[in-house]
Amino acid sequence: ATVSDSGHEVEVTTSVKPIYMVSDGTGWTVEHSVNAALGQFEHCLVDRVCPVNTHLFSGIDDVERLMEIIKQAAKEGAMLVYTLADPYMAESAKQACKLWGMPSTDILGPITESIAAHLGVSPSGLPRGASGRNFPLSDEYFRRIEAVEFTIKQDDGALPQNLCKADIVLTGVSRTGKTPLSIYLAQKGYKVANVPIVKGVALPKGLFEVDPEKVFGLTINPLVLQTIRKARAKSLGFSKEARSNYSEMDYVRQELEFARRVFAQNPVWPVIEVTEKAIEETAAVILRLYHDRKHKCSMPGISKRY
Amino acid sequence: ATVSDSGHEVEVTTSVKPIYMVSDGTGWTVEHSVNAALGQFEHCLVDRVCPVNTHLFSGIDDVERLMEIIKQAAKEGAMLVYTLADPYMAESAKQACKLWGMPSTDILGPITESIAAHLGVSPSGLPRGASGRNFPLSDEYFRRIEAVEFTIKQDDGALPQNLCKADIVLTGVSRTGKTPLSIYLAQKGYKVANVPIVKGVALPKGLFEVDPEKVFGLTINPLVLQTIRKARAKSLGFSKEARSNYSEMDYVRQELEFARRVFAQNPVWPVIEVTEKAIEETAAVILRLYHDRKHKCSMPGISKRY
Ligand SMILES: Nc1ncnc2c1ncn2[C@@H]1O[C@H](COP(=O)(O)O)[C@@H](O)[C@H]1O
Ligand SMILES: Nc1ncnc2c1ncn2[C@@H]1O[C@H](COP(=O)(O)O)[C@@H](O)[C@H]1O
Ligand SMILES: [Mg+2]
Ligand SMILES: [Mg+2]
Numbered sequence: 001a002t003v004s005d006s007g008h009e010v011e012v013t014t015s016v017k018p019i020y021m022v023s024d025g026t027g028w029t030v031e032h033s034v035n036a037a038l039g040q041f042e043h044c045l046v047d048r049v050c051p052v053n054t055h056l057f058s059g060i061d062d063v064e065r066l067m068e069i070i071k072q073a074a075k076e077g078a079m080l081v082y083t084l085a086d087p088y089m090a091e092s093a094k095q096a097c098k099l100w101g102m103p104s105t106d107i108l109g110p111i112t113e114s115i116a117a118h119l120g121v122s123p124s125g126l127p128r129g130a131s132g133r134n135f136p137l138s139d140e141y142f143r144r145i146e147a148v149e150f151t152i153k154q155d156d157g158a159l160p161q162n163l164c165k166a167d168i169v170l171t172g173v174s175r176t177g178k179t180p181l182s183i184y185l186a187q188k189g190y191k192v193a194n195v196p197i198v199k200g201v202a203l204p205k206g207l208f209e210v211d212p213e214k215v216f217g218l219t220i221n222p223l224v225l226q227t228i229r230k231a232r233a234k235s236l237g238f239s240k241e242a243r244s245n246y247s248e249m250d251y252v253r254q255e256l257e258f259a260r261r262v263f264a265q266n267p268v269w270p271v272i273e274v275t276e277k278a279i280e281e282t283a284a285v286i287l288r289l290y291h292d293r294k295h296k297c298s299m300p301g302i303s304k305r306y
Numbered sequence: 307a308t309v310s311d312s313g314h315e316v317e318v319t320t321s322v323k324p325i326y327m328v329s330d331g332t333g334w335t336v337e338h339s340v341n342a343a344l345g346q347f348e349h350c351l352v353d354r355v356c357p358v359n360t361h362l363f364s365g366i367d368d369v370e371r372l373m374e375i376i377k378q379a380a381k382e383g384a385m386l387v388y389t390l391a392d393p394y395m396a397e398s399a400k401q402a403c404k405l406w407g408m409p410s411t412d413i414l415g416p417i418t419e420s421i422a423a424h425l426g427v428s429p430s431g432l433p434r435g436a437s438g439r440n441f442p443l444s445d446e447y448f449r450r451i452e453a454v455e456f457t458i459k460q461d462d463g464a465l466p467q468n469l470c471k472a473d474i475v476l477t478g479v480s481r482t483g484k485t486p487l488s489i490y491l492a493q494k495g496y497k498v499a500n501v502p503i504v505k506g507v508a509l510p511k512g513l514f515e516v517d518p519e520k521v522f523g524l525t526i527n528p529l530v531l532q533t534i535r536k537a538r539a540k541s542l543g544f545s546k547e548a549r550s551n552y553s554e555m556d557y558v559r560q561e562l563e564f565a566r567r568v569f570a571q572n573p574v575w576p577v578i579e580v581t582e583k584a585i586e587e588t589a590a591v592i593l594r595l596y597h598d599r600k601h602k603c604s605m606p607g608i609s610k611r612y
Contacts (some may be wrong), residue, residue: 179458
């Protein structure tokens, strides 16, 4: 960005690097992969030193629309990243990019080819949602929905009598990310309950009656917690009197100390430091521990059958 | 699987094809990519005709553990799929697989290289979570958490006075997937409210007062809906008397017809057929429509700035 004559900020469009993402499906795979790869350029993306814009086009299942998008991408000096199950579509994308002198990456092709070789089976070449596909009313489908619904009802210490039905129980002081973390895990099919720790408030008896191997404590740096709580109090519009101590440093420290003592009294619970962790990172740590504890004899990891 | 002499089912392990997945981060990217690629083999995975097991190893950031996993993978006749930001780790994985004669695919390397060329910037080579990284207390971080918390509170028609604060409002009869869909969209940063349509029950006034461009109707095939409702009633343990009509075909049809009339009276609301769609597929359709309506002049797609 730079400043024009009139004093207004105008974006120098030539410096913004567009990435076009195309999928015949939802586009979530290509978006996820590009996001991970962009993590490798954080040093340069920060403060938009080298600004990048992404554009996601999902449900692209005919060559005409594909070519329209690629033409537009070429015009803007973009690169193309795609997941196209139909080999003809994928090859068309590749050739068109070559023709327009535009860099391109196929996310689905290489992994599909190598799985095909491994299994000794040819890929279908059919995009998801192609008719004739099996309807996904699988056990897995029902399990996930049930997990999400369970987790929503359990949020914030509600229904402590149901703690025994949870796969995973999270506990920690306010603003350690219990709710978003619970929801993230629920979408992966785990029933999660979360129990807030509040200084001076007794924890529900049930928390100490459930299998301690499924309870996880969350902790956080006091300074960071204060920052988050201040933002929270502001967005909720707490009045100065009511809960004024919620984001005060002394109170924050005392509450974390109270939590630390609860954790010390329950040494089986792993305590996870969430400072500097994104929600999905904390989720990965929890699921790693969860599965390692369940399968003590095999190699640590998360296994699934297809 | 086959039956042994003793009559017990034993798995013929040679026929199960293992896929080992390794990441220095959470492992969600490699898991997501392998999942998408396995979709190309559904014809063969169904009923475990060609059974596949996946094993996910996350947080692998030293060569020793990497080599241990690859050795185990080789022993089991597996293939390896990996995301390793450190070029030395990635190269080690590649060479070790070659040595053991094991197929392998690098998910992160190719896309990172091509983005590097596009931006004219070298990748950091640092895995996520490497110290010295920026703490992710970004606006985006707060926005997502707020969206999840808003959406949970709004679930199932709660707090209709807040419909105006939602980015997206979903409406449809029970078991069209409003709750899991709301949560899925919330995790992407959208504040979602959902309003159930129940035959003979008046809809909240607020639903007709909000911007109709943000309301989405959900509909489903009656037979499929009945199947889902039967499963639901069973898992909730509905007594025969109470709501016995909930999953009766006549009632299901009448309720869907009631919803159809509501939708007909509100022609601006797009009506989305969720039969045969996974949650993430319906989410993709909704977000496509949502963004197209917001940016009527530009190409349809979802854009983001980095
Ligand atoms: N269940 C599935 N069956 C067939 N193809 C799939 C499946 N899931 C994902 N794909 C393909 O994998 C790629 C990424 O999917 P998506 O994340 O929906 O964009 C697309 O080319 C999809 O067509
Ligand atoms: N924010 C980030 N910064 C640096 N690397 C990242 C970031 N996010 C993901 N990655 C890398 O992308 C790959 C996939 O990440 P994950 O999905 O966490 O397994 C791993 O090699 C990570 O180290
Ligand atoms: Mg909470
Ligand atoms: Mg619901």
